[in-house]
Amino acid sequence: MIGATCLAMRNVMGSPKRLWIHAVGLTVVFSISACATAPSSASATAVASARAEMAPAFSDTTQFQTSLQPSIAPDTLDRWWTRFADPLIDRWVDEALKRNSDIGIAHARLLRARALFERAKAETSPTLQLDTLASRQRSSQEESLTGSARTISTLTTQGSLSWEIDLFDRLGAASRAAGERVEASQADQMGVRLIVSAEVVRQTLAARSVQARLKVAQSAVASAQSLAEIAQVRTDAGLAMPADSLRARAQLQEVQADEVALRSSMTSILAALGMLLHGTPSELADQLAAAPGTKPLNLTVGAVLPVELLSRRPDVLQAEALMRAAGADVESVNAAIWPTLKVDATAGLAGGTFSALTGPGAAVGMLAGGISWNFFDGGRLAADRGSAAAVQQEAVAKYRQVVHRAYIEADAALADVAQGNRSARAISLALQSQLEASAVFETQYRAGLSDASSWLEAQRSEQRLRDRSEQFAFALASSWVTVFKSLGGVNSP
Incomplete structure (x- = not known):
């Protein structure tokens, strides 16, 4: 470690002041040299490459509203x-x-x-510290030069200022990296909210589907019961x-077994919803029974281009922010090879009594500036x-992976909706x-024109x-949930 230090005290200000000026000039020269060799960020290149490689449109756009254009x-x-x-x-x-634990955990990560x-x-930023010290020392007769015991009191109060001047942007780059990680954490929270909301919708749709299928099963039980009585x-x-x-x-026993199986499925669905909502299955069952079901809608989504996924999907936004953070980390580490400049200043009062602190000789002060440059550290x-x-290369590769996965998921979800329709x-x-x-078969049987088998x-x-009709309706609605999720739809916090 090679260092240069200049010191200025209250009664010696000449030569150290010149040293201070030379030190500042030297660091300016180093700063210009560092700026000339600052590393370029790979994140902008990765984003531009992802935009260029993204397909111009999804494979199946039949579900888009053709009357709406993305630019309008x-x-x-x-x-x-x-x-x-x-x-x-x-x-x-x-x-x-509001209540889901996973969202609460994600919010805690964001706060951190x-x-x-x-x-x-x-x-x-500079660090300012205030210190106050009071001491009292008594010496024995043998230790005293005068042959008599002495008591020495000292009172000191001082303020200290310490500041590392970030000439080569080492601290600034570290700060930018931390800021990018805040962006990544915000995107992570959005992603968790999207996952939770999608799962709540999916499970609610499943509960609605089982609710409708139970009605079909109950109707089938009633019909089978009637048929069994007629046959008897x-x-x-x-x-x-x-x-x-x-x-x-x-047949009556078979449809009764189907009804029991559906009730078991409803129990599992309500348990899953209970975990998501922090509620009890019995409470949710009452709410489900009290809320009338709705008919499936002809859902549509406005036109969305694949490239828009780069700015819509939380996982893509998170990967991009982490990529930028890794680039800032590289800049911070590269800046560490250059000298550091630190300024320390102290000003205070010292005396043997409180009244002495106001005397003309009580003031003390010190100003120091130091430059340190690590020429050899064994390769650290x-x-x-x-x-x-x-780490930056890994972040770039992961970003490209997430972007590719985003397109594949959205494209497959849209195709699945088309097939579901x-x-x-x-x-x-x-x-x-x-x-x-x-x-026709019921009329024939009641008229005695055919046996019961038909x-x-x-x-x-x-x-x-x-029953299959209800299952297909749920599958289609569930596919729409996947579409909205894959396109990055979420209610931002």
């Missing part, structure tokens, strides 16, 4: 869950965003990142074979620079045809198609 009416997706037009979804999502940022900014009457009257009655009872700084550069229409047509067939099979097919 971009879809913000703010509070996207309200598009399902279900007051219970709105209520539960709002509760989850902000505190670390404030700490990093403080490193660039006809068998007792000798108008039907005993097998008809047995098959009717077997080189290792730090290599480590920071490797086609499946829902097909099952709707099949159900309509089956309803007509069931009505009506049993028609009734069972109708029940399966009704």
